[in-house]
Amino acid sequence: MKALTALALCCGIALSTPALAADKPEDIIKARQAAYQFLAWNTHRIKNNVDNPTQFNKDEVVRAANAVQAVANAGLGALYAPGTDKGTGYGPSRLKADALNPANGAKLGQIATDFIREANAMATVAATGEVAAVSAQLDKLRGTCKACHDNFRNK
Amino acid sequence: MKALTALALCCGIALSTPALAADKPEDIIKARQAAYQFLAWNTHRIKNNVDNPTQFNKDEVVRAANAVQAVANAGLGALYAPGTDKGTGYGPSRLKADALNPANGAKLGQIATDFIREANAMATVAATGEVAAVSAQLDKLRGTCKACHDNFRNK
Numbered sequence: 001m002k003a004l005t006a007l008a009l010c011c012g013i014a015l016s017t018p019a020l021a022a023d024k025p026e027d028i029i030k031a032r033q034a035a036y037q038f039l040a041w042n043t044h045r046i047k048n049n050v051d052n053p054t055q056f057n058k059d060e061v062v063r064a065a066n067a068v069q070a071v072a073n074a075g076l077g078a079l080y081a082p083g084t085d086k087g088t089g090y091g092p093s094r095l096k097a098d099a100l101n102p103a104n105g106a107k108l109g110q111i112a113t114d115f116i117r118e119a120n121a122m123a124t125v126a127a128t129g130e131v132a133a134v135s136a137q138l139d140k141l142r143g144t145c146k147a148c149h150d151n152f153r154n155k
Numbered sequence: 156m157k158a159l160t161a162l163a164l165c166c167g168i169a170l171s172t173p174a175l176a177a178d179k180p181e182d183i184i185k186a187r188q189a190a191y192q193f194l195a196w197n198t199h200r201i202k203n204n205v206d207n208p209t210q211f212n213k214d215e216v217v218r219a220a221n222a223v224q225a226v227a228n229a230g231l232g233a234l235y236a237p238g239t240d241k242g243t244g245y246g247p248s249r250l251k252a253d254a255l256n257p258a259n260g261a262k263l264g265q266i267a268t269d270f271i272r273e274a275n276a277m278a279t280v281a282a283t284g285e286v287a288a289v290s291a292q293l294d295k296l297r298g299t300c301k302a303c304h305d306n307f308r309n310k
Binding site: 031034038060063073078090 | 193219221226
């Protein structure tokens with residue numbers, strides 16, 4: 001379980017906490033899909049603000065960026081339990097089996113580390129209220145999303 | 156739109172931001188359902204820890220409580236746009252029309268204010284790592300969830 005361990009370590013959570021022991025795979029998949037959908041809503045709000053600079057709403061961007069940071073640091077590794085590449089939450093899981101393959105542990109761990117670092121930076125940059133800086137940081141953050149999708153999510 | 160205004164004010168977000176202007180009702184409902192599902196995952200993790208005090212994982216509780224706080228402060232009022240009591244996101248919306256009725260603005264605003272206050276307190280209490288205090292604060296937080304469900308969510 002090297003891949004999972006890497007995710008667990010970089011997300012700072014033990015995989016065998018009591019919180020998950022009784023959870024069914026479909027519940028875990030649903031929670032995972034909800035976490036990333038909530039994340040997408042927040043990055044979408046930041047994007048719409050940088051795309052409409054004359055209406056830039058710093059308060060909204062800060063709230064959204066803080067939410068992004070909290071999702072990234074929530075311990076999402078717990079939502080990559082064995083077997084959850086198959087099954088249905090809100091819809092069929094799009095997670096590739098590769099994501100749960102120990103051989104990919106280092107690669108997955110690096111992507112997760114990058115994601116958390118850029119999400120933390122997103123919150124810091126949002127607080128400055130500087131549109132260009134927020135836009136640049138959003139690009140960095142989305143790059144880490146894309147790295148995971150390209151490698152570990154089915155189309 | 157007094158009800159929406161109250162929610163918007165207490166959640167600190169304008170309802171007519173560019174971020175939402177182009178969003179379809181089903182996208183808003185999906186984002187709302189995801190936000191509360193992610194919230195539920197996090198309160199669930201806190202509950203499992205207080206229910207298993209010998210395995211209490213302070214790190215997990217802190218991460219979950221910080222996520223709860225970020226969701227509560229994300230500006231969820233934006234997800235209660237007119238018409239979103241009907242329609243389907245991941246599933247049919249369970250929001251009662253009453254939630255979007257201006258006559259219920261004060262009531263809804265109070266529930267939202269209570270929710271945000273208790274979510275902020277949840278993060279503060281989690282950081283102490285005191286199981287009994289975390290348990291008591293979780294009860295307070297869940298009381299505000301129940302108040303909204305009892306009044307504004309269909310069974």
